[in-house]
Amino acid sequence: MRELGVVSQFPDLSWRWYNDIPVLKGFYQFKTEYRGILFQDSFNLEINFPVDYPEKSPTVKELDNKIPAFFHRNSDGYLCLCTPVEQHLTFSQAPTLENFMLNLLNPYLLSWLWYDRFNKTPWGERKHGYIGLVESYQDLLKLNDIRHTISFMVEFVKNKLHHKENCPCGSGRLFRKCHGNIVLKYENSLPQGQLFYDFIFILGGLNEKYFN
Numbered sequence: 001m002r003e004l005g006v007v008s009q010f011p012d013l014s015w016r017w018y019n020d021i022p023v024l025k026g027f028y029q030f031k032t033e034y035r036g037i038l039f040q041d042s043f044n045l046e047i048n049f050p051v052d053y054p055e056k057s058p059t060v061k062e063l064d065n066k067i068p069a070f071f072h073r074n075s076d077g078y079l080c081l082c083t084p085v086e087q088h089l090t091f092s093q094a095p096t097l098e099n100f101m102l103n104l105l106n107p108y109l110l111s112w113l114w115y116d117r118f119n120k121t122p123w124g125e126r127k128h129g130y131i132g133l134v135e136s137y138q139d140l141l142k143l144n145d146i147r148h149t150i151s152f153m154v155e156f157v158k159n160k161l162h163h164k165e166n167c168p169c170g171s172g173r174l175f176r177k178c179h180g181n182i183v184l185k186y187e188n189s190l191p192q193g194q195l196f197y198d199f200i201f202i203l204g205g206l207n208e209k210y211f212n
């Protein structure tokens with residue numbers, strides 16, 4: 001198993017088994033240089049592997065409350081590395097523990113350490129809740145307007161994206177010649193139901209904001 005090679009670089013991490021499911025636990029020694037500044041710290045982590053790993057990304061808990069709840073840490077202790085859709089797309093590009101560490105966990109830890117030192121994040125961050133989720137779809141679809149993003153999702157969920165009809169982005173071009181390729185790309189790489197689940201979450205957020 002190639003994950004073993006990566007783990008050997010972290011002598012303070014070890015495998016545990018809970019009901020036949022592997023968990024990686026221990027101190028994650030993190031060291032990186034960013035914009036000429038050295039960041040180094042150690043985090044007590046629990047990296048969990050879903051049953052359908054590596055189709056789905058690992059998730060991670062920080063066990064010592066070193067990272068405070070206000071900084072992208074969910075109430076159950078899991079770190080909010082990014083939105084689920086972004087996490088999936090990043091992880092699925094190379095579904096390995098190494099990719100997870102390099103492109104999801106490490107940027108998160110760096111952004112926390114940067115925030116801790118400078119009281120701001122080194123790059124943009126997603127808002128929590130449905131707005132952050134809408135923003136991530138907006139970026140994926142390269143759209144500027146939240147309404148277009150939502151109408152896109154509506155058409156997608158209704159299974160009404162037709163190649164010979166106008167694109168829901170409002171460009172006036174045929175879907176095929178406009179957002180067709182982008183949608184096709186994500187349609188094939190997102191897990192079944194992810195977009196639907198996200199859409200329901202967004203609707204719930206909008207409902208709470210505007211109708212309660």
Ligand SMILES: [Zn+2]
Nearest residue numbers: 072073080128
């Ligand atoms: Zn977050």
Ligand SMILES: [Zn+2]
Nearest residue numbers: 167169178179
């Ligand atoms: Zn379009």
